[in-house]
Amino acid sequence: MSVRFDKVLIGVERYICFCNFLCLCPETGLDGFSYPARLPGTFFMAPQNVPDISFTRRSDLFGINHPLQSELPSACEIRPGLAIISPLYRTKSGSIGMGMIYNEYGRTGAKVSAVGFGGMRFDESKSDAQNAELLLYAHSKGINYFDTAPDYCKDHSEDIFGIALKQMADVRDQIYVSTKGMPTSIDTADKARKAVEKSLKRLKVDKIDFYHVWCIRRMDQYESAMKKGGQYEGLLKCKEEGLIDNIVISTHLQGDQICKIIEKKEFEGVLLGVNILNFLYRWQGVQAAFNAGLGVVAMNPLAGGVVPQHEKELTFLASGNETPTEAAIRFCVSCPQITIALVGFTTKEHIDTACRVADNCRPFTASDIDRAKEHLSRNMDSLCTGCGYCMNNLCPKDIPIANYMQSYNAKLLQHKNDKEMTEQMIFQHEWGYLADRQADAADCTQCGECEQVCTQHLDITDRLAEIAEWESALKGD
Ligand code: SF4
Numbered sequence: 001m002s003v004r005f006d007k008v009l010i011g012v013e014r015y016i017c018f019c020n021f022l023c024l025c026p027e028t029g030l031d032g033f034s035y036p037a038r039l040p041g042t043f044f045m046a047p048q049n050v051p052d053i054s055f056t057r058r059s060d061l062f063g064i065n066h067p068l069q070s071e072l073p074s075a076c077e078i079r080p081g082l083a084i085i086s087p088l089y090r091t092k093s094g095s096i097g098m099g100m101i102y103n104e105y106g107r108t109g110a111k112v113s114a115v116g117f118g119g120m121r122f123d124e125s126k127s128d129a130q131n132a133e134l135l136l137y138a139h140s141k142g143i144n145y146f147d148t149a150p151d152y153c154k155d156h157s158e159d160i161f162g163i164a165l166k167q168m169a170d171v172r173d174q175i176y177v178s179t180k181g182m183p184t185s186i187d188t189a190d191k192a193r194k195a196v197e198k199s200l201k202r203l204k205v206d207k208i209d210f211y212h213v214w215c216i217r218r219m220d221q222y223e224s225a226m227k228k229g230g231q232y233e234g235l236l237k238c239k240e241e242g243l244i245d246n247i248v249i250s251t252h253l254q255g256d257q258i259c260k261i262i263e264k265k266e267f268e269g270v271l272l273g274v275n276i277l278n279f280l281y282r283w284q285g286v287q288a289a290f291n292a293g294l295g296v297v298a299m300n301p302l303a304g305g306v307v308p309q310h311e312k313e314l315t316f317l318a319s320g321n322e323t324p325t326e327a328a329i330r331f332c333v334s335c336p337q338i339t340i341a342l343v344g345f346t347t348k349e350h351i352d353t354a355c356r357v358a359d360n361c362r363p364f365t366a367s368d369i370d371r372a373k374e375h376l377s378r379n380m381d382s383l384c385t386g387c388g389y390c391m392n393n394l395c396p397k398d399i400p401i402a403n404y405m406q407s408y409n410a411k412l413l414q415h416k417n418d419k420e421m422t423e424q425m426i427f428q429h430e431w432g433y434l435a436d437r438q439a440d441a442a443d444c445t446q447c448g449e450c451e452q453v454c455t456q457h458l459d460i461t462d463r464l465a466e467i468a469e470w471e472s473a474l475k476g477d
């Protein structure tokens with residue numbers, strides 16, 4: 001069994017871990033026994049129990065000072081600069097195993113769970129109160145970072161969070177709440193303040209731990225957020241007043257543009273769309289943010305559902321008995337550069353899967369990466385993630401753009417030819433994503449509005465033209 005230490009501060013202080021597990025350094029891949037041989041005095045393993053183990057707050061929370069304590073095989077002593085590891089929280093359910101990994105979020109001092117709760121994929125057929133239970137369940141599994149935004153889930157997400165956060169008031173100091181505001185609509189400092197106040201009210205908290213300047217797709221949007229009297233100025237004021245703790249940015253920009261933003265040192269962390277399918281093309285931004293000491297949160301670790309929906313085609317991602325979905329989560333959780341893998345949860349089973357992967361997290365080895373690289377092509381960066389930004393009543397023709405683009409994913413992932421795609425359209429029209437469409441692909445006027453907002457920078461109009469051919473073949477035109 002292995003434990004991944006997120007950071008080892010070399011030469012600063014001796015770190016002592018009293019656990020029986022094999023610890024791996026993410027930088028060198030060395031285990032705890034080999035490490036001191038190479039870097040004397042920096043890391044030391046004592047593979048036996050000690051009588052006076054002091055437990056972490058997180059562990060206390062899960063009832064570690066419990067009669068079972070005498071049976072516990074090990075514990076990790078927590079020191080500054082190391083990931084917090086609480087291998088014991090599952091003792092509550094009677095089984096002793098590894099626990100959630102906690103990472104330092106940049107320089108903020110926050111210790112955040114390696115798996116974060118993404119509040120963008122609630123089951124909309126359920127009530128807000130039913131969906132709120134998921135947050136409590138996630139918290140019981142060790143997740144302490146909860147991310148939402150206005151507009152998520154038809155604008156219910158912040159309210160769902162509010163219901164849960166009210167019930168979690170007694171552990172408020174042990175969890176981190178994150179939400180967002182888009183500078184395209186929040187274009188003044190005054191509006192920024194009002195948006196923060198509105199989110200606070202909906203979330204039923206008196207402080208937002210991480211507030212995102214949200215969805216920066218183009219540099220002019222970033223510049224608009226940072227202009228004098230703009231959103232960022234309003235957020236700084238909110239920070240001074242204690243309404244928010246950290247200002248961070250959520251972006252879909254390319255790596256070199258992200259580097260330019262990071263250089264300005266305006267943000268504590270970055271939320272980026274990076275996953276096992278697109279990391280080859282997104283890594284520059286991730287590495288730059290990590291090098292700059294910022295927190296790095298990976299949104300869409302499952303590529304917006306593409307991985308679970310196409311497990312058959314993506315088996316090459318997995319190793320051993322894991323599924324491609326588990327491999328995708330493991331990739332983000334085990335990358336030292338990534339602080340949090342933000343997973344959108346719909347069910348408790350989704351939470352169980354993500355936590356199980358984090359609990360048993362094996363590093364992504366060089367051969368895992370090589371195997372993935374061998375199969376990945378630029379196409380993987382061209383997948384629609386189903387984020388839905390192109391929907392929002394934006395298309396003058398009411399074309400279900402995201403649904404069409406999700407159908408198009410099959411061409412990229414399964415290398416389907418025109419005939420096969422035409423056949424697929426039959427199914428989609430009758431039973432699938434496109435069954436209740438109000439308009440066809442051929443109705444597109446190529447106004448380009450959707451491409452302006454697409455978080456994946458997809459050539460939507462070209463794809464719709466291609467799809468229109470398949471639909472036309474279907475009608476026998
Ligand atoms: S380019 Fe086509 S699909 Fe996109 S918004 Fe305009 S009409 Fe709709």
Ligand code: SF4
Pocket residue numbers: 383384385386387388389390391401402405453454455456457458460
């Ligand atoms: S087409 Fe682009 S904006 Fe629309 S859902 Fe797909 S990735 Fe998101």
